[in-house]
Amino acid sequence: xxxxxxxxxxxxxxxxxxxxxxxxxxxxxxxxxxxxxxxxxxxxxxxxxxxxxxxxxxxxxxxxxxxxxxxxxxxxxxxxxxxxxxxxxxxxxxxxxxxxxxxxxxxxxxxxxxxxxxxxxxxxxxxxxxxxxxxxxxxxxxxxxxxxxxxxxxxxxxxxxxxxxxxxxxxxxxxxxxxxxxxxxxxxxxxxxxxxxxxxxxxxxxxxxxxxxxxxxxxxxxxxxxxxxxxxxxxxxxxxxxxxxxxxxxxxxxxxxxxxxxxxxxxxxxxxxxxxxxxxxxxxxxxxxxxxxxxxxxxxxxxxxxxxxxxxxxxxxxxxxxxxxxxxxxxxxxxxxxxxxxxxxxxxxxxxxxxxxxxxxxxxxxxxxxxxxxxxxxxxxxxxxxxxxxxxxxxxxxxxxxxxxxxxxxxxxxxxxxxxxxxxxxxxxxxxxxx
Numbered sequence: 001x002x003x004x005x006x007x008x009x010x011x012x013x014x015x016x017x018x019x020x021x022x023x024x025x026x027x028x029x030x031x032x033x034x035x036x037x038x039x040x041x042x043x044x045x046x047x048x049x050x051x052x053x054x055x056x057x058x059x060x061x062x063x064x065x066x067x068x069x070x071x072x073x074x075x076x077x078x079x080x081x082x083x084x085x086x087x088x089x090x091x092x093x094x095x096x097x098x099x100x101x102x103x104x105x106x107x108x109x110x111x112x113x114x115x116x117x118x119x120x121x122x123x124x125x126x127x128x129x130x131x132x133x134x135x136x137x138x139x140x141x142x143x144x145x146x147x148x149x150x151x152x153x154x155x156x157x158x159x160x161x162x163x164x165x166x167x168x169x170x171x172x173x174x175x176x177x178x179x180x181x182x183x184x185x186x187x188x189x190x191x192x193x194x195x196x197x198x199x200x201x202x203x204x205x206x207x208x209x210x211x212x213x214x215x216x217x218x219x220x221x222x223x224x225x226x227x228x229x230x231x232x233x234x235x236x237x238x239x240x241x242x243x244x245x246x247x248x249x250x251x252x253x254x255x256x257x258x259x260x261x262x263x264x265x266x267x268x269x270x271x272x273x274x275x276x277x278x279x280x281x282x283x284x285x286x287x288x289x290x291x292x293x294x295x296x297x298x299x300x301x302x303x304x305x306x307x308x309x310x311x312x313x314x315x316x317x318x319x320x321x322x323x324x325x326x327x328x329x330x331x332x333x334x335x336x337x338x339x340x341x342x343x344x345x346x347x348x349x350x351x352x353x354x355x356x357x358x359x360x361x362x363x364x365x366x367x368x369x370x371x372x373x374x375x376x377x378x379x380x381x382x383x384x385x386x387x388x389x390x391x392x393x394x395x396x397x398x399x400x401x402x403x404x405x406x407x408x409x410x411x412x413x414x415x416x417x418x419x420x421x422x423x424x425x426x427x428x429x430x431x432x433x434x435x
Contacts, residue, residue: 005174006051007098010061010069012167013049017063020121022160023112024049024059025132039221044353045125045164047262052097054087056105060115070115071099072108109135113142122154125161161358168352169359170376175352176409178263179378180418182219183407186257186265187421189213193228194422194431199248199273203228206254207242214258223264224355226256230273234401235386237345246273251281253401257355264355266380267419268405275432280396282425284385287319288402289424291383295347299381299408299415305361305370309347312383316343324394325387342387348380351407377410381417 013022026046030038040055050059052071060070076089090102103111116122116139124136136157143153171179189210196209207228214221229239231250246252250273257265270288272281294315295308317333320326320342326333333339350357357378363369382405389398406419422431 003051003098005172006049009167010049013163014061014063014067016163017061017123018121019064019119020123021063021116021119021154022061022123023136024160026055026057029055042262044262045161048164048168048353050097052093058105058108062115068100071097071102072105073102075104112139116140116154117143117146117151119154121156121158123158123160123163126157126159165358165360168357169350170374171352171378171409175263178261179265182258182260182263182265183419185214185217185219185260186267187419188217189256189258190254190267190269190421191431193254194271194428197246197252197273197432199246201246203230203242203244203246206252210256219258219260221259223257223259223266227254229253229401232389232399232401234270235388235399248274249278251400251402253403255403255405262353264351265419266351266355266405266407267421268382268403269421269423270402270404271428271432275434276429277425281400283323284397284400285402285425287316287323288383288385288404291315292381292404295381295383296408296415296417299373299410301373301375301410301412303373305373308381312347313339313343316383316385323397325397342385343383345384347383351378351380373410375410375412379408381406381408
C-alpha cells in the first residue's frame with residue numbers, strides 16, 4: 001500500500017489552514033460486551049489523511065511558514081503484541097506513513113497547548129465527540145493560562161469537516177481504484193448469491209454466500225449491514241433481520257457491498273427466488289430498470305445532483321400509472337407527490353469511505369441550489385418500487401419490492417457505471433439457470 005496519496009491530501013489540507021492547526025483523532029475501540037470488542041474500524045476522516053490503521057492515534061497538522069504533519073500513536077510494546085498483534089510505534093510509523101514527526105500518544109496532552117499557541121485558527125470536528133470537545137477546551141485553557149508569557153490561544157474555532165467534506169467529494173485516482181476493487185468483489189458476491197438461491201432457503205443463507213465471496217476475495221468485510229429481503233420484506237427499506245424463508249414465487253432483494261481499504265461499494269439487485277420472473281414481477285422490474293437507465297443518462301459534469309432523481313421519478317411515475325397503481329397524468333402524480341406511496345427515497349447518495357459519504361448536497365446553507373456534479377464525484381443510482389398490500393392495489397402486485405442500485409463515477413464526458421453484477425431480466429435468469 002503506497003502512502004503517496006495520503007501525503008498529498010495532507011499537503012492540500014495544510015494549504016487551506018493558513019496559520020491554523022488541525023487536530024484529527026481516529027475512532028476509539030468499542031466494547032461489544034463485557035471484555036469483548038467490536039472489530040476495530042478507524043475514523044474515516046483520520047484514515048483519509050493518514051492511512052494509519054491503529055487505534056489510539058491522532059494526527060496534528062500545523063500550517064504556517066514552516067508547516068508540519070505530526071502523528072501521535074501507541075508506543076511499541078512487545079508484551080501487548082503477543083496478545084493483540086503488531087504495533088508500529090512512533091519511530092516505524094514516522095517512516096512508514098511519511099509524517100514529519102511522530103510521538104507517543106501519552107505525550108499528546110503535554111504537547112498540544114504548545115502546538116496550539118499563537119495559531120490563528122483551530123480546526124477540529126466540533127460537536128462530533130463530546131470527550132474530544134472537552135480535551136480541546138482543556139488545551140485551549142492551558143494556552144490561555146500562559147497569556148502573561150506572551151502566548152495566544154487561537155481566536156477562532158472552525159469545524160474541520162467543512163474542509164475535509166469538500167475534499168472528500170472529489171475522489172483521486174487512488175480512491176477510485178480502490179472503490180473499483182470493492183465493486184468487483186461486491187458484484188461477485190451478488191452473482192454467487194444468485195447462483196446459490198433456492199426456494200426454501202433462509203435469507204441468512206444467502207447472506208452467508210455474500211460473506212464467503214467478500215472475504216474469499218480479500219475484502220475487509222461488509223461496508224454496512226446487508227439487506228436480504230424476500231417477498232414483502234423487500235418493501236421495508238432497511239430490513240436487516242434476514243431470517244425468513246424464501247418462498248418459491250417471491251422476489252428477493254439484496255442490498256450489500258463490501259469494504260476494501262476503508263472504501264465502500266453499494267449494490268442492490270432484485271431477482272426471482274425460483275430463477276424465473278412472473279409476468280407481474282417482470283413488468284415492475286422493467287419499470288425500475290428503465291428508471292435507472294434514465295437517471296444514469298443525466299449524470300455528467302455540471303448537472304444538478306437532483307437531476308438524476310427527477311429523471312428516475314418521471315419514469316417511475318409513468319410506470320405506476322401503467323401498472324394501475326396510480327391514475328391521472330405523470331405531471332399530476334409528481335406535483336401531488338402521489339408517487340411517494342410506492343417510491344419514497346432519493347435516487348442516490350455520495351459514496352466513498354462511508355457508504356453514505358461525506359459532502360454537502362446543496363451549495364450553501366440558505367436553501368440554495370443543489371450541488372453541481374464534477375469529475376471525480378462518486379455516487380449511487382438506486383431507484384425502486386415498493387408495493388405494499390392494500391385494498392386499492394392490484395392483488396397480483398402485492399408484496400413486490402424492487403430496487404436496482406449501481407455505483408458510478410462522474411467522468412469528463414458523463415459517467416462510468418463501475419459495478420457489474422447481472423442486472424437485466426435475461427442476465428438474471430441466465431445466471432440462475434438450474435440445468
